[in-house]
Amino acid sequence: MALLEVKNLGISFGGLRAVDDFQISIQKGQLYGLIGPNGAGKTTVFNMLTGVYKPDNGVIELDGKGITGQRTIDINKAGIARTFQNIRLFKNQSVLDNVKVGLHNNHPYSALTAVLRLPKYRRVEAEMNERARELLKVFGLEEKRDYLASNLPYGDQRKLEIARALATNPKLLLLDEPAAGMNPNETKELMETIRFVRDEFDMTVLLIEHDMKLVSGICEELTVLNFGQVLAKGKTGDVLNDPKVITAYLGE
Amino acid sequence: MKKLFGTKNMKKTTKDSFITYAMVILVFLIVQIMVGTGSMSSLLQGLLVPLCIYSIAAIGLNLCVGYLGELSLGHAGFMCVGAFSSAFFTKYMMDTGMNEILRFIIALIIGTLTAAFFGFLIGIPVLRLRGDYLAIVTLAFGEIIKNVMNVLYIVKDKDGLHFSMSDAASLNMAEEGTFLINGPKGIIGTPHQSTFTIGVILILVSLFVVYNLVNSRSGRAIMAIRDNRIAAESVGIPITKFKLMAFTLSAAIAGMGGVLYAHNLSTLTALPANFGYNMSIMLLVFVVLGGMGSFRGSIIAAVLLTMLPEVLRGLSDYRMLIYAVVLIAMMLFNWAPKAIEWRQRHSLKDMFTKKTKGVQ
Ligand SMILES: Nc1ncnc2c1ncn2[C@@H]1O[C@H](COP(=O)(O)OP(=O)(O)OP(=O)(O)O)[C@@H](O)[C@H]1O
Ligand SMILES: [Mg+2]
Numbered sequence: 001m002a003l004l005e006v007k008n009l010g011i012s013f014g015g016l017r018a019v020d021d022f023q024i025s026i027q028k029g030q031l032y033g034l035i036g037p038n039g040a041g042k043t044t045v046f047n048m049l050t051g052v053y054k055p056d057n058g059v060i061e062l063d064g065k066g067i068t069g070q071r072t073i074d075i076n077k078a079g080i081a082r083t084f085q086n087i088r089l090f091k092n093q094s095v096l097d098n099v100k101v102g103l104h105n106n107h108p109y110s111a112l113t114a115v116l117r118l119p120k121y122r123r124v125e126a127e128m129n130e131r132a133r134e135l136l137k138v139f140g141l142e143e144k145r146d147y148l149a150s151n152l153p154y155g156d157q158r159k160l161e162i163a164r165a166l167a168t169n170p171k172l173l174l175l176d177e178p179a180a181g182m183n184p185n186e187t188k189e190l191m192e193t194i195r196f197v198r199d200e201f202d203m204t205v206l207l208i209e210h211d212m213k214l215v216s217g218i219c220e221e222l223t224v225l226n227f228g229q230v231l232a233k234g235k236t237g238d239v240l241n242d243p244k245v246i247t248a249y250l251g252e
Numbered sequence: 253m254k255k256l257f258g259t260k261n262m263k264k265t266t267k268d269s270f271i272t273y274a275m276v277i278l279v280f281l282i283v284q285i286m287v288g289t290g291s292m293s294s295l296l297q298g299l300l301v302p303l304c305i306y307s308i309a310a311i312g313l314n315l316c317v318g319y320l321g322e323l324s325l326g327h328a329g330f331m332c333v334g335a336f337s338s339a340f341f342t343k344y345m346m347d348t349g350m351n352e353i354l355r356f357i358i359a360l361i362i363g364t365l366t367a368a369f370f371g372f373l374i375g376i377p378v379l380r381l382r383g384d385y386l387a388i389v390t391l392a393f394g395e396i397i398k399n400v401m402n403v404l405y406i407v408k409d410k411d412g413l414h415f416s417m418s419d420a421a422s423l424n425m426a427e428e429g430t431f432l433i434n435g436p437k438g439i440i441g442t443p444h445q446s447t448f449t450i451g452v453i454l455i456l457v458s459l460f461v462v463y464n465l466v467n468s469r470s471g472r473a474i475m476a477i478r479d480n481r482i483a484a485e486s487v488g489i490p491i492t493k494f495k496l497m498a499f500t501l502s503a504a505i506a507g508m509g510g511v512l513y514a515h516n517l518s519t520l521t522a523l524p525a526n527f528g529y530n531m532s533i534m535l536l537v538f539v540v541l542g543g544m545g546s547f548r549g550s551i552i553a554a555v556l557l558t559m560l561p562e563v564l565r566g567l568s569d570y571r572m573l574i575y576a577v578v579l580i581a582m583m584l585f586n587w588a589p590k591a592i593e594w595r596q597r598h599s600l601k602d603m604f605t606k607k608t609k610g611v612q
Contacts, residue, residue, distance in 0.1 A: 050486060076488035088483035090476045101476045102487045104469060111497060114468030115461050121468065128469075168487050 001064060003028040003204050004172055009048060009058030018044045019228045022058070024206075026172070026221075031198055032206045033219030033236065037248060040225040042208045043085055046174050050082050051075045063171060077105060079171035083161040083178060085208075091150035095141060098149050098160055099132040102167025107131070135163045138200075139193060155186045159193070166201065173197070175207040179214050187211060191218050216240060224248065269463040272548040273456060280452045299562055301516045303555050304451025305331075305509045310538040310550035311458045312505030317536070318545035319466055320498040321478030322379070326390030327506045328531035329397045330367040332522055334507025335514035336401055338363030339439045342515065343432050344408065346443070356445045360454075360511050367507020370397075371500045379495040382481075386499075394532055401522035406433040438521035439514070446516040454512060455551070458505050462547055465501065474498045506535075541579065 002025040009022040019041040026032045034042050047053040049060060051072040060068045067078050081102075090098050109124045136142045139159040144152065152160060158178055165173055178194070179187045191214055197203050209215050215222065216236055223233040226248045232239050239245055283300065286292040313327045338359040345355050370393070378389045405416040409429025419435070433439055465471050473494045476484040485491060514520050524530060538557060542549030560575055567574065 052482065052485075072482075072485040073488045073490055076486060082486055084483065084486075088480045088486075090479040090483065092479055093472065093475055097472050100469075101472050101484070101489065104473055105488045107469070109469060111465060111468065111470040114470060115464045117464055124469075164483075164487060 002026055003030075003063055004049075004206070005059075005061040006049070007059045009045070009055050009060065011044060011048060011053055011056050017228055019048070019225075022225070022228075022230060024223055024233075026204060026206060028171075028204055029198065029202065030204055031194070031218050031220050032204075033215045033222040034206060034208045034225065035210070035215060035222060036225035036231070041228040042225055043176055044228075045225070046082060046176055046208065049075075049174065050080055076168055076170070080174060081165035081168045081170035081172075082174035083158070083165055083176055085176040085180065087154075087157050087161060089149040089157055089160060089164075091148070093149060094145065095136065095147050095149055095152065095160055096129070096132050096145040098164050099135055099167050100128050102164040103128050103131060104168075106167075106169055132167065135167055136160075138166075138197065139163050155182050155190075158182070159190070162193075162197070166197065166203075171204060173203050173205045175205065175209075177208055177210065179209060179211045184213075187214055190214070194218055212240070265463075265467045268548075269459070269467070272459055272463070272551070275548065276452060276455055276459070276551070280448075283448065295562060295565075296559075299559060300448040301446050301451050301512065303558055304448065304455055305512045305516070306535070306538065306554040306558050307455050307551045308451075308458050308512065309506045309509035309535050310542070310554045311455070311462060311547050312502045312509065313535045314539045314542075314544065314547055314550045315462050315466075315505070316499055316502035317539050318543075319471070319474050319478065320495060320502070322495070322499065323384060323387040323536075324390040324499075324502070325387050325529060325532050325536070326392070326394030327503070327535050328527045328529065329390065329394030330371060330503040330506035331510035331513060331531070332394070332397050332401060332527035333370050334363035334367040334510030335520060335527075336433070336439065336510075336522070337366035338511040339442045339514035339520045340406070340432055342442055342445075343439055346441075352443070352445065356450075356515065359515070360508065363511035363514070364504045364508045367510065368500050368504035371503025372496060374503075375496045375499040379499060380492055391529060391532070394527070394529055398522045398524070398527045401433075401438070401527075402436045404433050405431070405435050407431050436521065438519055440519050442515060442518060442520060444516065444518065446512045451512055454508055458508065459547060461501070462505070470494060470497060 004024065004026040006022060006024045010020045011018055022041075022045060024032075024034075034045065036042055044053065048055045048058075051067075051070050051074070054069050058068065059066065062078055062080060065078065067075050067080075070078070090101060093101070107124050107128045109120050113121050133142055133145065136145055139156075139162065141152075141156060141160060141163065144156065149157065149160060158180075162173075162175065162178065175194070179190055182190060194205060194207070195218055198205055207219070219236050221234065222236050222239040224231040224239060224242075224245050231248055232242045232245050283292070287297065309327060309331055312330075313324060316322055316324050316327075341362050342355060342359045374389060374393055378386050400417075403417050405414075405419065407414050407429045413432075414429075431437075431440070466474070473484070473489045474497070476487075476489055477491055477494055481491060513526070538553040539550050541557070542551070542553030556578065557575075560578060564570070564574055
């Protein structure tokens, strides 16, 4: 059974059919790519998968459970975490605290426990600190844990978003242009990190990316979107050599 | 890159709270010595409790404005609710021979909880909305509460309690009945139980609660909502729950200030000067000038700006001029570095991100 099964997903903004009859099927442990020209509807698909937008029609199933139209926080609890194309960090909090916000639901204690500083507070906070530092280490950010998030260099901010998403312990990780704005070296490093995360955390990853080196380097399968519709899908090598896909990209 | 915290984030925030506790206790001791040696004017002595009242209310408001990032223009309304509910209880219990300290503690709890209840009630619908509706609704709430208190009559006689919202005559009060709340005349004859010591204890209690809250999982959730609501939702933070928690607690603390206010005067009336929107704005001035998110700053600003006009009274003509200069100086001191930081952040953002609509 597929981990993510999406059928006939669609949404309109006013007269614009941003996404139409979208479908995708992702197996557990896959590194899957969603590509397409600017404005094709890729981010809109992510927004529907995570409940930011309610789809007009279609079905989304995660691990066999329907999550169509649910609230963002419930979808996160069900097991989908994401990053954003326009970085959305908690800018006025430290790097460590950004990850600790991601740990919120997995390391609970009540507000009263905090106010009264009960022993549980200290214990759970220590757990959180340890877990957060482990996650930061994966992205080489452990030394920068006390920086204000907004003071991180751009590439690090993208990595921190991934660390924060992973902190929620998802089944499926959605990355929206993780390499945008990175130089070739950083991109290469990021590719290795994404692969590491997949192997080490048993993660399934769906990523949007314009950088074809990254896409052909790590994605096993691709779906191509064009004007809100699926133009092609299949094994990465096949899709990238598909004449339809080449024209869509060149025709921009 | 540019701004590093101390060694460890936990340590830094703990240190910050301890500096504030130490500051409050130090000032308390200095005041005690000055009062003991008779070197404090009676004018200043009369200001001691009000300073505590405004400090507490400003701490409460800072939680709402600085941490939750929601504007409230009605915190005087929560003070008013706390003041009247607690004074009502005290007045009702006055001739029952109840222990005075116990009575005050219960009054304190009643005032705080009543304000919390109203904060919760307002928060439920308003905090669900996206946008700056809270400012408008709290502004209206503050004015409505103040006006309701001016037309509310409650008397106690042998038949029990009588209420009226129009005039005293319609109450059919028995001969020996007493007014608990007498319309625009308010609550008369509440005992003077607020002291500087109690005020300082309540400041410390408020500080303890807010510091421990903001340095916790709940506090991080509250700040995450302020910094980026959509990202907070994406990691599973229940937005409404934490907004309500912060706002209710903020109202409760303001209500506690109101209890202190009510028991510092023998007559409690709801006037524009004490519970009107000017007071709400004044509290906001303390919070903004003291630095949003800095509880210590709120206390310092509340104390300086409350004392200044009184201390300068002798200088009559120059009084307001000096007051204005101090306001500007405080603003520069607190906001110039922040303003620079803000500009830096936003230029970075513009450099790296495409402007696009919707969630990218
Ligand atoms: N909230 C919205 N309101 C109206 N139109 C929207 C909204 N969100 C997206 N769109 C439109 O939907 C279309 C698809 O946008 P989307 O952001 O999904 O594209 P994309 O494939 O992610 O592009 P890019 O590669 O540039 O990020 C665009 O025409 C966009 O203007
Ligand atoms: Mg996009």
